[in-house]
Amino acid sequence: MQCLPLFVEPPSNMPFTYERTIRFSDTDAAGVVYFANILSICHEAYEASLAAAGINVGQFFCYPKIAIPITHSTADFMQPMFCGDLVKVHVTPKEIKDSEYEVAFEMFGVSVSGGEVKEVTEFLTARAFTKHVCIDTAARSRTFIPADVMRWLQQWGGTGATRDMDLLL
Amino acid sequence: MQCLPLFVEPPSNMPFTYERTIRFSDTDAAGVVYFANILSICHEAYEASLAAAGINVGQFFCYPKIAIPITHSTADFMQPMFCGDLVKVHVTPKEIKDSEYEVAFEMFGVSVSGGEVKEVTEFLTARAFTKHVCIDTAARSRTFIPADVMRWLQQWGGTGATRDMDLLL
Amino acid sequence: MQCLPLFVEPPSNMPFTYERTIRFSDTDAAGVVYFANILSICHEAYEASLAAAGINVGQFFCYPKIAIPITHSTADFMQPMFCGDLVKVHVTPKEIKDSEYEVAFEMFGVSVSGGEVKEVTEFLTARAFTKHVCIDTAARSRTFIPADVMRWLQQWGGTGATRDMDLLL
Amino acid sequence: MQCLPLFVEPPSNMPFTYERTIRFSDTDAAGVVYFANILSICHEAYEASLAAAGINVGQFFCYPKIAIPITHSTADFMQPMFCGDLVKVHVTPKEIKDSEYEVAFEMFGVSVSGGEVKEVTEFLTARAFTKHVCIDTAARSRTFIPADVMRWLQQWGGTGATRDMDLLL
Numbered sequence: 001m002q003c004l005p006l007f008v009e010p011p012s013n014m015p016f017t018y019e020r021t022i023r024f025s026d027t028d029a030a031g032v033v034y035f036a037n038i039l040s041i042c043h044e045a046y047e048a049s050l051a052a053a054g055i056n057v058g059q060f061f062c063y064p065k066i067a068i069p070i071t072h073s074t075a076d077f078m079q080p081m082f083c084g085d086l087v088k089v090h091v092t093p094k095e096i097k098d099s100e101y102e103v104a105f106e107m108f109g110v111s112v113s114g115g116e117v118k119e120v121t122e123f124l125t126a127r128a129f130t131k132h133v134c135i136d137t138a139a140r141s142r143t144f145i146p147a148d149v150m151r152w153l154q155q156w157g158g159t160g161a162t163r164d165m166d167l168l169l
Numbered sequence: 170m171q172c173l174p175l176f177v178e179p180p181s182n183m184p185f186t187y188e189r190t191i192r193f194s195d196t197d198a199a200g201v202v203y204f205a206n207i208l209s210i211c212h213e214a215y216e217a218s219l220a221a222a223g224i225n226v227g228q229f230f231c232y233p234k235i236a237i238p239i240t241h242s243t244a245d246f247m248q249p250m251f252c253g254d255l256v257k258v259h260v261t262p263k264e265i266k267d268s269e270y271e272v273a274f275e276m277f278g279v280s281v282s283g284g285e286v287k288e289v290t291e292f293l294t295a296r297a298f299t300k301h302v303c304i305d306t307a308a309r310s311r312t313f314i315p316a317d318v319m320r321w322l323q324q325w326g327g328t329g330a331t332r333d334m335d336l337l338l
Numbered sequence: 339m340q341c342l343p344l345f346v347e348p349p350s351n352m353p354f355t356y357e358r359t360i361r362f363s364d365t366d367a368a369g370v371v372y373f374a375n376i377l378s379i380c381h382e383a384y385e386a387s388l389a390a391a392g393i394n395v396g397q398f399f400c401y402p403k404i405a406i407p408i409t410h411s412t413a414d415f416m417q418p419m420f421c422g423d424l425v426k427v428h429v430t431p432k433e434i435k436d437s438e439y440e441v442a443f444e445m446f447g448v449s450v451s452g453g454e455v456k457e458v459t460e461f462l463t464a465r466a467f468t469k470h471v472c473i474d475t476a477a478r479s480r481t482f483i484p485a486d487v488m489r490w491l492q493q494w495g496g497t498g499a500t501r502d503m504d505l506l507l
Numbered sequence: 508m509q510c511l512p513l514f515v516e517p518p519s520n521m522p523f524t525y526e527r528t529i530r531f532s533d534t535d536a537a538g539v540v541y542f543a544n545i546l547s548i549c550h551e552a553y554e555a556s557l558a559a560a561g562i563n564v565g566q567f568f569c570y571p572k573i574a575i576p577i578t579h580s581t582a583d584f585m586q587p588m589f590c591g592d593l594v595k596v597h598v599t600p601k602e603i604k605d606s607e608y609e610v611a612f613e614m615f616g617v618s619v620s621g622g623e624v625k626e627v628t629e630f631l632t633a634r635a636f637t638k639h640v641c642i643d644t645a646a647r648s649r650t651f652i653p654a655d656v657m658r659w660l661q662q663w664g665g666t667g668a669t670r671d672m673d674l675l676l
Contacts, residue, residue: 023385024399025378025543027536029231029590031400034532035239035299036208040363043205047361047422057422061362062198062369070204074243083536084385084395130204192554193568194374194547196367198421200569203363209532216530216591226591230531231538252367253554253564367569373577373637374550377543400536408542412581468542 015090015106016052016156018045022085032080039075042105042128045089053152065137066146072131079109079125086110087125092158099134099142101153184259184275185221185325187214191254201249208244211274211297214258222321234306235315241300248278248294255279256294262322268311270322271300353428353444354390354494356383360423370418377413380443380466383427391490403475404484410469417447417463424448425463431491437472437480439491522597522613523559523663525552529592539587546582549612549635552596560659572644573653579638586616586632593617594632600660606641606649608660 020041028034033041051057060068081087092104107126113119136143145153189210197203202210220226229237250256261273276295282288305312314322358379366372371379389395398406419425430442445464451457474481483491527548535541540548558564567575588594599611614633620626643650652660 021386021389023378023382024395024535024537025381025541027400028531029534029536029538030236030238030531031232031536031538034209035242036205036212036532039205039208040203040361043363044361048359051359051422057362058420061421062365063200067199069199069249070246072243072245073204074241076241077239080238082396083399084389190555190558192547192551193366193368193564194372194550196569197362198365198367198369199362200367200369205363209530212532213530217528220528220591226531227589230590231534251565252568253558368574368576369570372547373580374543374546377546378541381543401538405537407537407587408584410581410583411542412579414579415577418576 014156015092015158016045016049018048018089018091020044020087020089022081022083022087024083026081027083032082035075035077038077038081038107038126039073039128039130041087041107042075042089042091042103042126042130045091045105046103046130049091049093049156050152053148053155055148055152063137066143067135067137068132068149069135070130071133073128075126075128077126079123081107081109081125088122091156093153093156094158095145095150095153096131098144100132101145101149102129102131104129104158183325184261185214185218187217187258187260189213189256189258191250191252191256193252195250196252201251204244204246207246207250207276207295208242208297208299210256210276211244211258211260211272211299214260214274215272215299218260218262218325219321222317222324224317224321232306235312236304236306237301237318238304239299240302242297244295244297246295248292250276250278250294257291260325262326264314264319264322264326265300267313268303269301270314270318271298273298352494353430354383354387356386356427356429358382358425358427360419360421360425362421364419365421370420373413373415376415376419376445376464377411377466377468379425379445380413380427380429380441380464380468383429383443384441384468387429387431387494388490391486391493393486393490401475404481405473405475406470406487407473408468409471411466413464413466415464417461419445419447419463426460429494431495433483433488433491433495434469436482438470439483439487440467440469442467521663522599523552523556525555525596525598527551527594527596529588529590529594531590533588534590539589542582542584545584545588545614545633546580546635546637548594548614549582549596549598549610549633549637552598552612553610553637556598556600556663557659560655560662562655562659570644573650574642574644575639575656576642577637578640580635582633582635584633586630588614588616588632595629598663600664602652602657602660602664603638605651607638608652608656609636609638611636 022033026033026037047057050060088108088110090106093101095101105128106124108122109125111121134143134145191202195202195206216226219229257277257279259275262270264270274297275293277291278294280290303312303314360371364371364375385395388398426446426448428444431439433439443466444462446460447463449459472481472483529540533540533544554564557567595615595617597613600608602608612635613631615629616632618628641650641652
């Protein structure tokens, strides 16, 4: 992996998209996805976005030199999701400080209707944010965002507009 | 259960406390409790506080006339928690509107040290808030907080101070 | 959906295959997939095989006229699985009685090595069986396997060889 | 911890008992405890039985010198369990070889009825077995059951009768 020259791949402002079918184990006795599992599904999407940027997810999460734990999360739950539903999660990471980034998640349900001509509609079911801080595990202190994570931020990162949206929540 | 006259049982300002041992299934490959499971443990504490106020938890959550889904959550993760750790969760509910309440959770780790004379210290590991909206499931519209939930709010409810703390987050 | 004439689509003896990346939430503090989550992943594969046979998974699991609960499960855990690993699950259902079927699951890890020429090897990580009994939920008694489930059994069902393998466990 | 002389504490044949309230997160959209979560609850009971024998559960499970993974599990699901239900899990471990043990779990629902005089009835909801093999993590080979685990086996261990029951399954 090399540093990508800007003219080859400019920040696309296209978020990473993760598709997932809601499974029976995601649901609770109210018949819908259990609220904390929605954050788990967002984390799955985060993992998939890291892998899609060439990051080895196993090494990233499990006893790395630089650990990047979640220090804060928020979530808004708009619509219930049901077993068998297809959902799409848009993942938009954003650098906040040189040791800190946040990830915005927007989860959409996908509904298909109609006969001969199918009509596909997407509707927002949940929105979440997670904040992540880079920690040097040996020194137990904050450290810079690693180079491969910086590339991931550039690859899937949003513009200021995304951050503004966050502030409106 | 009758409505409690205020002079008999004034709001105690004592939060409900739930004790829980961290289990292996709560943890992830980083060796600590998985972030979304911290919200699950808070929800367990919420369930226990409802049961302690005489509410039938099975009926409360599963296809009731008035559903009270979580519409928003926030969480701050201060300290990692490990398999075998004892944690205490303080649960402080608070009415926001006549159809809406929030619940504040403070999770403490409990550490015991010393020889003959034990020293017990508690330290804040996580803090979370959940917002809940009462929905008439037949009419599919907002409705009033039910009477038994009002009693639970009075029994474990916090003062304005708690809400101020929330605003500072 | 109509009953498939045998000459158009004979029993293929090809099991249904489900692909899945191991996620961080699947793991525990020993750094590998938590044992009970392996059964959850098998159930996901079962759900995917049902959906691939045209069955509406949401209706199938949630308060149906005929409930088909799992009454028995066995599992053998051969190899640990790690966050980021790709796994394939082969799903082979088999009718046992007119009210009962079992599903065999074989989970394989996929390992890719080599430079110019990639070498892909698959290795068995776990094997599981689940037994399912059809219950008429109104009458609370055993009932026949429904027609759409019979078609699923025909579509992905194994031969006697699979059952023999089961007996050797 | 010293080795307990046999005349002080003979094998009690009393299983360890773990009490647990079924939580909302244990359930699925069929309104009952998700099948794989029943195995998780059994594992919680196993952890509690280890802790009650003086074993540090955190060290036991997380990167120990001797790892004791589960290599096999079976489970029978007799009765559904619902959110809010109280369950008791009896834990009966048994040595099989010098490097191997199994644990039998019996899960009972507890039902309370009646007015002035309460009547408490317990009914079997699930039964499970797990097999565990001791592995020297450095040498990557089978090794003897460690001394503290042998004491746990003696403290909560069953008689041959339990093993016979297993064979009948």
